[in-house]
Structure formats: C-alpha cells, structure tokens
Amino acid sequence: MKLTRREFIRASAASAAWMLGANALAADKPKAAPMPFKNALIPRKARSSTPAKGEWIASTCQGCTQWCAIQLYVSGGRATRVRGNEISKSNHGYVCPRGHLIPQQTYDPDRVKVPLKRTNPLKGRGIDPKFVPISWDEAMNIVADKMLELRNAGEPEKLMYMRGRYGPLSQELLYGTLPKIFGTGQYFSHSAICAEAEKMGPGLTQGFYGYRDYDLEKTNCLVIWGCDPLASNRQVPNTIHRFHEIVARGTVIAVDPRLSNAAAKAHEWLPVKPGTDGALAGAIAHVILTEGLWNREFVGDFKDGKNLFVAGEMVDEAAFVEKETSGLVKWWNLELKDRTPAFGEKESLIPADQILRVARAMGKAAPNTAVWMGPGAAMMPRGTYAAMAVYALNGLMGSIDVVVLEGAPGAPLNKFPSTEKFIDEVAKKGSKTGKKLDGRGEKNMPALMGSAMNNVPNNLLKDPGAVKVMLASWNNYNHSATGASRWDEVMAKVPFFAHMVTNPSEMTQFADIVLPSTHNTTEGWNIITNGSNGYSYASIQQNPIKRVFDVKQEENEVVWLLAQKLKAKGFPNLADYYDTIKDPETGKAATNELEFAEITTRFLSAPIWMAKEAPKGDAQIKGWAEFKAKGMFHGPRYTPKKGWGGKFKSETRKFEFYSATLKKRLGEHAKKHETTTDDILTVSGYTARGDLAFVPHYEVPKRNGSLEEFPFTFIDYKSRLNREGRSQNLPWYQEFKKVDPGDVSWGDVVKMNPADGARLGLKTGDKVTITSQAGSITVDLKLWEGVRPGTVAKCYGQGHWAYGRVATKDYAKAVPLGGNNNTILVDDLDRLSGSTARNGGFTGVRITKA
Incomplete structure (x- = not known):
C-alpha cells in the first residue's frame, strides 16, 4: 500500500498522540503536529538494538463471532503484538486484520478510565452529560440502591438488562443469572441485529439453529x-x-x-x-x-x-x-x-x-x-x-x-450450579409479570428464534413506564441498530441507566452511571468456545497485562461487586449464589472480584485440565499452568455424515x-392465539398461504419506499476492520480503510455505479445526501463499477457522533465523521425469526447533491 507524505505524517501524529495518551473525553481530533521530541532532527550516534524482551501469552480475539485463539506478545506488562495461536487447528496459527488492532484498542486514550456519574439531568443527542469521576464503591452503591428500590416497591420486572458482545461467563453469571435471581423477564441479547435470520435456513430444514x-x-x-x-x-x-x-x-x-x-x-x-x-x-x-x-x-x-x-x-x-x-x-x-x-x-x-x-x-x-x-x-x-x-x-x-x-462435538466444560433455590417469590412473580418488551410471542411476532431485540424501543415508546432501571453492557444500539433515532428517543426517557462499556459511545451519552469495562482479550478472564475447520475448541482469555485504566470486567468482576452491595443492603440471594461457585482445586469461594473472575474461569474449564483421563480430542493437559500456556483445547474432528440415518x-x-418443523412450531403459535397459520402469516407480513408456507420459496421482497420517490436500493455491508463495530476510534482503522473494496481512508463514501452517476450528473468526490423514509445522512460519492446499477452500497461503521476523537469529526459538538447507515435503514423485522432487517434491499433511498 502506498502512502503519501501527508498521509504518513497524519498517521504518525495520530500514533504519537495515542502513545503519549490523552484525556478520555477530549474533543479535538488528532491532526498533523510538529515532531514531539525537541532534538528529533539532530544527528545522533547509532546504537546497537536488541530484541524486545517479552513473552507470547495465549488469549482469544473477540473481533467477530469466530473468537479465534490468539497469542499476545507482552513486554513490560504491555501487549504490543498479536498472532494466531500456533497450535490452533481452526485458524492455522494466523489472525485476520481485526486481530492486529487489539493493542490500539486496549490503549486507546479515549477509553472511559474510571466510573462516571452524570450531573446533567437533560438527555439527548449532543447534550453534554457533564460526567464527573467517582469511585467504584460509590458507583456500585448507586446502582444497587436503584435496583433495590424496584424490589422494595414490588416491581423487579421494571429492571431491564441488555447485552452486546459477551462470552460464556456472561451466559452463566450475568445475562443468565442476574435477571432470574433479581426477578425480571426483561433481558435481551444483541444477536437479533447480527445474523439470526440466516439460522432459520438450517434450523427449519435440519433442526440446527446455528452458524455452520x-x-x-x-x-x-x-x-x-x-x-x-x-x-x-x-x-x-x-x-x-x-x-x-x-x-x-x-x-x-x-x-x-x-x-x-x-x-x-x-x-x-x-x-x-x-x-x-x-x-x-x-x-x-x-x-x-x-x-x-x-x-x-x-x-x-x-x-x-x-x-x-x-x-x-x-x-x-x-x-x-x-x-x-x-x-x-x-x-x-x-x-x-x-x-x-x-x-x-x-x-x-x-x-x-x-x-x-x-x-x-x-x-x-x-x-x-x-x-x-x-x-x-x-x-x-x-x-x-x-x-x-x-x-x-x-x-x-x-x-x-x-x-x-453442523459443528463438531464441544470441548468439555463444567456446568454451573443451579440458581433455583436462590430465586425467591418476589423474583418468581416478577419474572412472569408483563409481556416481553421485544414483543416475542405476540400474534404478529412469532420470533421462533427467541428474540426480537430491535423491537424493544417500539414498545418502550408506547409504554415508557415499563422500565425504570436499565443495565447494559458492551452495546451501542443508538449507533448499531436500524432506526437508530428511536433509540435516542427511548434512552432519553429511561429514568436510570447504567452502562458497562469501554468507550464513551452514543448510547453512553444517555447514561446516569458509566462503568468502564475491560477489553476482555487483553484484560479479562473467560473460556470461549467455538468451532471451525471441523474442530470445536475451548480457548482461554486471561489477564496478561498491567491494566492502565481503572476498569473491571462486566461478566464477572462487576456482577460480583454488585452482588456484594445488594447483600449488604438486604438482598443476599445473588451473592449467596456466587458463593456456591468454588475453585475446583482449593474448594474456596472468591473473596474479591479479581479472584471471582479467575475462579469462575477455572471452574468452567476444569474438565479440560483437571480430568483424570484425557477427554476426547487433544492430548491430555495436566494442570492449570499448562492450560494457560497452551491457551486452548480441541475436541475430536467432526464425524462425516453424523446426521445421516435419521439423526437430524x-x-x-x-x-x-x-x-414439518416449521409447520409444528408455527401451528403451536397459531393455536396459542386461537387462529390459523395463514392468519399468523398475514399479520406477520408474509405472502405464502397453505402448504407453500412450509417449503423454501420466493417471497417478493418488501420494500420501504416507492421506486418513484426512492429510486435506489441501499446495500449495507461490513468492513474487514470492524471489531464488532468498535474500531472506528483507532487511527489504524481510519488509515487502512481502503482495504475494503471501493472505500477510502479517513473518510466515508457511498458507492454508485458510473452509469447511474452519469445519468444524475454526479461525479466522484461530490458531497451527496442519502435520504430514506427513516432519515438522511451526508457523505462523499464514489463512482464504482463494483455495485450493480440501481443500487448504492455503503460500508457500516462510520458516522459516529460520539465514541472518541478519531471516530468523530468533532466529539465535543457531536458532529459525526461520515454517516451512520442505521440512520437511514428503516426499522423492520423478519418476524418468523425476530431478526432485524438490514439487508436485501428493503430500504429505498434517493441521492441528491448536497
């Protein structure tokens, strides 16, 4: 890749700013600057160099849902390089470009460094929250008090928890435990905005609802x-x-x-x-x-x-x-x-x-x-x-x-203790009170996959009092969910919101308490399970570096601290449950949050490194130290034709x-509502009737916006540099953005076929406005043969008005860098799965010169 001198100086200045550090909420974007060292241009006597002293430590990338096993080169307590785990049979010892962004992401000077408290009661886009730093103890007291107000009022169901990226410990300790023991059914995962509709293909043919x-x-x-x-x-x-x-x-x-x-x-x-x-x-x-x-x-x-x-x-x-x-x-x-x-x-x-x-x-x-x-x-x-x-x-x-x-046999993991005896009558009642705020199970929302997360704001706008306390972790729905303006409106009305997050994102601007999260790849503990290349595997995340900021891991550290506060204030159930999780070697429970993080990781993975006999797969791993050093364990190779012979x-x-699978499940939904499957399909927006509904078939696409008013079809796609959409504040992301076909560095473009450009009198470099039924954004135009006529394509990721100095054009004034696709993508769903609609040309747009 060729860099101009200007581009090189800009990249160098940005890197220098990153290395020297800055305030987390500073407003100015890095710009070309003088040489940071006074005597930089004075000739000096050459000195021999020596290799950096350090070691490769195993961890797991969370840049996408593959969760590749990796190794971090740690020198002087800092992570400096990344490579694939050399023993990995799934990634062959390599890592994609996203993995190499991990050090910049870890040491991003714009991260939230300490807990923050909002002092401005007004909420909205561009409104300064006037955050002030507080201690973890004060933050936990505030959150615990707000939660207990609900319990004491007999309405625990008015607590809502929403999660973004997560690991298995979240499923057991946060997402899968806290709501149940506290007493709310209002907890939702982000996956419905990612790819859930595609799982309906294998799910309704072979009964496998998952990624292949x-x-x-x-x-x-x-x-x-x-x-x-x-x-x-x-x-x-x-x-x-x-x-x-x-x-x-x-x-x-x-x-x-x-x-x-x-x-x-x-x-x-x-x-x-x-x-x-x-x-x-x-x-x-x-x-x-x-x-x-x-x-x-x-x-x-x-x-x-x-x-x-x-x-x-x-x-x-x-x-x-x-x-x-x-x-x-x-x-x-x-x-x-x-x-x-x-x-x-x-x-x-x-x-x-x-x-x-x-x-x-x-x-x-x-x-x-x-x-x-x-x-x-x-x-x-x-x-x-x-x-x-x-x-x-x-x-x-x-x-x-x-x-x-379908997926190889999973690596052996422990099951966490049952929560049943810790769920009191208040919790049981609260969990059953009220309809799910995503609307799943309603007549026009079969949501056979189990969630319709992006429908939550629609129901909260109808009933703002349904949620009084909201907890959320590692998500930014005000930017990442279609119909993003709905989330701005909803979050401005939530009475109390605590956000566990790494950077001050758009969603964070609406928070009352901000809890700075770890980047779990470099700063946290977990066991990640997945499969690829015919092998399943369990890969460790460990804490190999010296934390620069006062951050804590939401899945284990934060929930442990919160549980202790709740116990001290009269609700011991959550803390008592966590005490049942013992270290598999010593039999002791945790006495602080860091111990809890490591103990739960050891507990989950114990069948791998404490087994008396080697589990199926890799050679036996003897002891915790060896498992940490290797970093992963593979199960046996996938068995060909394992579903054949009536085993699907x-x-x-x-x-x-x-x-027959769809016929049964849709029939059950129809029976619940005392109607027919044809009626369910009608109110859910599908065209099939009768037996056609149970075979793969072509449904004429539903388009939001007429061809006369919105003549172009909008195509949303993802960058190879998006680390779950969280890398836009990194100089390397912006500098190397041109690796995505048709894109440019340090900018945001919409791609249009040259034939369409000629017809409209538009040329590359023109500033254009893209308008849909949902809203408008303004970006640069690029004429490009790589998109079919009648369509325009734009990569998702840019358009942040918060998050940090690099991701935005002007953080202090909430001026975005480029445009957010979700501003113009219309809020719609595939109601059989509950999946958010963001592809398939359902959003029509018009393009005008700005």
Whole structure:
C-alpha cells in the first residue's frame, strides 16, 4: 500500500498522540503536529538494538463471532503484538486484520478510565452529560440502591438488562443469572441485529439453529451467498488459508450485489438484485432437478430411474423414494416446477445462461459443493424463506455433513450450579409479570428464534413506564441498530441507566452511571468456545497485562461487586449464589472480584485440565499452568455424515424440503392465539398461504419506499476492520480503510455505479445526501463499477457522533465523521425469526447533491 507524505505524517501524529495518551473525553481530533521530541532532527550516534524482551501469552480475539485463539506478545506488562495461536487447528496459527488492532484498542486514550456519574439531568443527542469521576464503591452503591428500590416497591420486572458482545461467563453469571435471581423477564441479547435470520435456513430444514462450519479442504465448489468470508462473517483466517486452493482446483461463485473481496477473486460473480435471493435459489434448484444433478446418495431417486422433473409438470410423490430427505416432490410441486432460469432472470436480473452455468458447476462438484450463506441473503423482511431457499441447495447437493458441517462435538466444560433455590417469590412473580418488551410471542411476532431485540424501543415508546432501571453492557444500539433515532428517543426517557462499556459511545451519552469495562482479550478472564475447520475448541482469555485504566470486567468482576452491595443492603440471594461457585482445586469461594473472575474461569474449564483421563480430542493437559500456556483445547474432528440415518434434529429426523418443523412450531403459535397459520402469516407480513408456507420459496421482497420517490436500493455491508463495530476510534482503522473494496481512508463514501452517476450528473468526490423514509445522512460519492446499477452500497461503521476523537469529526459538538447507515435503514423485522432487517434491499433511498 502506498502512502503519501501527508498521509504518513497524519498517521504518525495520530500514533504519537495515542502513545503519549490523552484525556478520555477530549474533543479535538488528532491532526498533523510538529515532531514531539525537541532534538528529533539532530544527528545522533547509532546504537546497537536488541530484541524486545517479552513473552507470547495465549488469549482469544473477540473481533467477530469466530473468537479465534490468539497469542499476545507482552513486554513490560504491555501487549504490543498479536498472532494466531500456533497450535490452533481452526485458524492455522494466523489472525485476520481485526486481530492486529487489539493493542490500539486496549490503549486507546479515549477509553472511559474510571466510573462516571452524570450531573446533567437533560438527555439527548449532543447534550453534554457533564460526567464527573467517582469511585467504584460509590458507583456500585448507586446502582444497587436503584435496583433495590424496584424490589422494595414490588416491581423487579421494571429492571431491564441488555447485552452486546459477551462470552460464556456472561451466559452463566450475568445475562443468565442476574435477571432470574433479581426477578425480571426483561433481558435481551444483541444477536437479533447480527445474523439470526440466516439460522432459520438450517434450523427449519435440519433442526440446527446455528452458524455452520465448512470443510473447505474438501470443497471443490464454493458458493458464497450474501457474505464475504475473506473479510467478515466468521472463520476469516481459515477461509484465507484455504481459498486459493479452491480457486485453483475448483469453482468459486459469489452471489452479492456488490463486488466483495470474495467476488473479486471468484470465477462467477452474480450481482443479484437485492431481495430476490429466493428467486435465484429457486431457479438454480429447478435446473439441478430438471437436469438430474441432485446427489442421489443423500436425496434419493425415482423408482424406475427416469427423471420426471420436467418444467411446469406436477410429479406423483409416490414415484420418488427419498433417503436422507423429506418432502422433495412437495417442494417441486408447490414451488420449483415453474422457477425456470427465465423466471430467475426476470426477478433476480442474473442472466438465464449464467444461472444454468452455475447450477451445472454446483451439480458437477456435488457433494463437495458448499453453499455458504450469510446475513445478506436473509436479514430482510420475509428473510426466513430466503434463508430456507438458499440453504436447501446444500440438501440437493448432498453436502450436509459432508462439507457443510453442523459443528463438531464441544470441548468439555463444567456446568454451573443451579440458581433455583436462590430465586425467591418476589423474583418468581416478577419474572412472569408483563409481556416481553421485544414483543416475542405476540400474534404478529412469532420470533421462533427467541428474540426480537430491535423491537424493544417500539414498545418502550408506547409504554415508557415499563422500565425504570436499565443495565447494559458492551452495546451501542443508538449507533448499531436500524432506526437508530428511536433509540435516542427511548434512552432519553429511561429514568436510570447504567452502562458497562469501554468507550464513551452514543448510547453512553444517555447514561446516569458509566462503568468502564475491560477489553476482555487483553484484560479479562473467560473460556470461549467455538468451532471451525471441523474442530470445536475451548480457548482461554486471561489477564496478561498491567491494566492502565481503572476498569473491571462486566461478566464477572462487576456482577460480583454488585452482588456484594445488594447483600449488604438486604438482598443476599445473588451473592449467596456466587458463593456456591468454588475453585475446583482449593474448594474456596472468591473473596474479591479479581479472584471471582479467575475462579469462575477455572471452574468452567476444569474438565479440560483437571480430568483424570484425557477427554476426547487433544492430548491430555495436566494442570492449570499448562492450560494457560497452551491457551486452548480441541475436541475430536467432526464425524462425516453424523446426521445421516435419521439423526437430524428436525421433526422428521431428516433434511426437510417440506418443513414439518416449521409447520409444528408455527401451528403451536397459531393455536396459542386461537387462529390459523395463514392468519399468523398475514399479520406477520408474509405472502405464502397453505402448504407453500412450509417449503423454501420466493417471497417478493418488501420494500420501504416507492421506486418513484426512492429510486435506489441501499446495500449495507461490513468492513474487514470492524471489531464488532468498535474500531472506528483507532487511527489504524481510519488509515487502512481502503482495504475494503471501493472505500477510502479517513473518510466515508457511498458507492454508485458510473452509469447511474452519469445519468444524475454526479461525479466522484461530490458531497451527496442519502435520504430514506427513516432519515438522511451526508457523505462523499464514489463512482464504482463494483455495485450493480440501481443500487448504492455503503460500508457500516462510520458516522459516529460520539465514541472518541478519531471516530468523530468533532466529539465535543457531536458532529459525526461520515454517516451512520442505521440512520437511514428503516426499522423492520423478519418476524418468523425476530431478526432485524438490514439487508436485501428493503430500504429505498434517493441521492441528491448536497
């Protein structure tokens, strides 16, 4: 990468400011500055250099949901470098660009350094909270008092907890424990704004509601659909490691309306019209069936061997004998018989001959064809059916449990003690009082995945008194959730809000108490579990550095301190529960928060390093010290075809092209509301009726904004430098932003096809306003051939009006750097999953010169 002298000086000045430190809430953005050392230009006698003295210490990256095992080089108590854990079988000892941002993130001078208390009662965007520093003891007293006011008033259900990024200890100690013992049912996780709709594909076909693994070493045809695994969407190091091999020996196909990193290297790029993924998938399935390209070992065949799948013609179900699948002929008769390549071209704008060519390449490589589906194909209104349609192609290819993997057996972990006897009558009553504020379970919100988090502000706007005390950790919904202005309005009305967070984000500006959080990769304790490359693993997070700031880990340290305060004030239940968690070697309970953090990590992982016999997987690890040094443990390799033979978790125990699983669950929801499934689908905004609702099918995309008023379709995508959206305050993020195709450093651009630019008289560098039904943002324009005509694409991440000096144009005046996509993305949901809609072209925009 070439840098101009100006760019180099600016980057150097920013780095110098970072190294020298600054106040956490300072207002000015780093600018080019004089040399910071008085005699910098005076010649000096050369001195021999020696390598930095330090050691590599194992930890886990939390830059995305892959949670790669890594190692930090710690010198003088400071983390200076990052690499992948050399023994990792999932990332092959490498880490993606996000991992290398960890040191800058840890030592970001704009972090919240001490607990803060709000002194300005007014709340709103751009209103100075007038925070003042306080001690942890005072902060915990304030939070505990506010919580106990609810218990004493008999309304514990008016406590709400919302979490963002988290680890397994959160599930056990904070998210999964505090609300239950305290007595509220109002607790919500962020995952519904990330990718939940895509899980409906495998969930409603094979009964696996989760992110898939892929055996890329065996994959000969890789279909990347609505994601870019070279940049984001998990498993980036493993994909980078294997991608060139697949390109050399097989075929790579990218389905994406923009030219992603993967699309730029693919043999076939299908710039699909946003929202029509179901139509394209149906047309590919039609070709596979009419040309006899399905995998017979997995799917089965006609009794007499003659292919009866003919365009437009019904097929007798009795003529086909299925093996590992259920409902193929129903799917054909209800949906696929008319989904010809011509139909696919009409809807998706992908040429019919390309649809034929791609379908044949997929069939030729089967069962070593992997359709890697991401949120771009499914996070839209009616996205559940798009997810089913795309994922069902894996069923036709017979790639399920061959190269598309459910997940290897998990590494052995301890179960935490039951909370049951610590839940009193007040808590039991409170947990059952009131409807869930996300609306799940209501007639028009089946939310079969379990959460519709981004619907919470809609219900709070209707009933502001439903929440009096709000706790939140590692989240920033005022920036990261669609319809972001709703969160500004809601957070201004919450009577008391305590935010556990690393940086003063947009959401933090509405807080009454700010509790500075650790960056858990470098400053916290946890055991992270995940899988990739056919292996599951448990990877440690430990505290290998000297903390520079007065921060505490929300998942264990903060909850322990809060529990002690609640106990001292007359509510001992939470603290008494935590005392049941003992050190597995000494049998002792924690006496302070730091001990609690390490003890809970030791307790959770004890079956790995205290086992009398080696658990299945890696060689036996003997002792805590060895586990900390190695940093991870792998379970056994994935067993091929483990779901075959009637072992899938679906209702029929087979791969369901006709989803008996969906039919049962949707039927139960309809019965609860004393109505029919057709009525549920109607009020939830879907077009299917009858049996069509239970097969993968194409639903015409729902678009917010008419083509006349909003002629462009907006495409939101993610940067390969986004560490869960938390890296925009880092100079390296801004400097190297150009690594995202079409983007620029230290700026924010919307990409438009040159043909559209010429038609509107716009050119690269013009300042333009993007307007939707939800709002407007102003950014720079870049004409770029890598986005299909009629669409505009913009990377998510910029547009912060808070967070720090680098992320904003003017922090003190709440002036953003660029524009936040969520300001213009309309608030909408896929109601079968509860997932936020942010992809699939559901938001129409117009572009005007600013």
